[in-house]
Amino acid sequence: MKKNIVQRLILLGPGLTWLAIFLLVPLGILFVYSFFQRGSFGGIVYEFTLQNYARAVEPLFVRIFLLSLKIAIVTTALALLIGYPVAYYIATSPARWRTVLLGLVVLPFWTSYLIRTYAWIVLLNSEGIINHMLLALGVNARLELLYTQSAITIGLLYGYLPFMILPLYAAIERLNPEYAEASADLGATPLKTFLTVTFPLTLRGVFAGALFVFIPSLGNFFVPELLGGGQEILLGNLIRDQFLKARDWPFGSALAFLTMALIMVLLFFQAWLANRERQATNVA
């Protein structure tokens, strides 16, 4: 018994201690800060207030939040639309191809996101490659591609698409192909089989992928800055600016925690979904 405790201490001790000190305590501090007031010179006045949260629901900030939400949702939807067929194709390929194709899809993700964002500046700017190609094709209109909401969406999609494809791939690969075959044998068209059998059975992967795209899209600040040109302030920029420019840490903390609260709700929903599915398969 005693040996067991020593063993657990050695194995879990260092990691849990590190996560407690450098993850839980800092998050706790940030949370507590969100209930304090900003000092007149940017410091923190340690007096309890709910004012930061009240301020967060002012129309100006609600508008920023809704716009960020819209861009994150559009990005997620596009990622699903583009990613599902990719994941499906890879998951139904011969086994030796799967790893190679999946590797190809995921590889860019592991390279610097900043550099990949910069590549889009080169492509999209008014003197850039896409405008130049359009000019060569005889389209004599300099399109304002950079510094638009579409540019932000493209940048986020470009960065996070692999996050969508991985869990989708896992879900589709796990799928028993006999279900789809049975559906086809019973006379369903491929489309109907997909909509009523394949897609519902991979819903957990869809939701996981959607979360993995949605969450970082909502908090990203450098893509809106570099590709949006600072024209649109999004949630990530707003939070960053509270810390680095406005020096209003309590308000920034409140915004960060409101974002976290939304994310937590989504994560709990996903855990619930996964749990329900597990129970369903256990019964079957």
Place this chain on the structure above:
Amino acid sequence: MLREFLTGRRILGAHLILVLLFLYGPIVMLMALSFNESGLATAWGGFSTKWYGALAANQDIISAALNSLIVATGSTLIAAPIGTLLALGLERAVKSSVLDALVFVPMIIPDIVLALALLSFYSLLQMTLGLYSILLSHVVFNIAFVAAIVRTRLNHFDPSIEEASLDLGASEVTTFFKITLPMIFPGIVAGALLAFTISMDEFVVAYFTAGPAQPTLPILIYSMVRFGVTPDINALATIVVLVSIVLLLAAQRFGTPLKALNE
């Protein structure tokens, strides 16, 4: 029926090719431009390596690259053993969904929230920010990644080998060093390589927890990119991307990072 199926697959295959073009096109374009004498994105001025020369002469970039190297090496060396122990603990000693979730947090939490939490923590302790504060911060998510990959490795080998060793009279310590460690070692190397790659490229947490005097490479790249398009970034981008790819291929040889991410 078969023909319908094949047409369907062909469309899906074409879609995959388009997606790969979308993913790789911009990166390949940067690489090609890095050899462009003119330095312009839209006019080819002939092949040249002069931007690489400019890079090598740029002291800021060299020292930022060294800073990144220090942070990535240090945080990996700390995170690899801790993450490995954590993986063993969570697979073999304690089954707890709460702890599983906790270890998952650094991977799923928006990086800006982690960055601000750490910034608040350090400033409350009145720590002077510098390379070491970035290093300590990077250990947090590196532990999570190493643990995830070592856990997959642990899941894929048969615990009865360990039991056999114990039955034959080897002590737990001997069993660990003779059986378990060699079996999971490729996973540890893969996890460490991955952690190193992530740390080298990580921007947001580094940006908030860095001191003003010692930027890492991503921080320097950010400040360069903010001021628009300059040709030496292309050369830098090419090197950074190639280094990441080489590290990843190495990690893939040792283990199964892809599988770990799926599970």
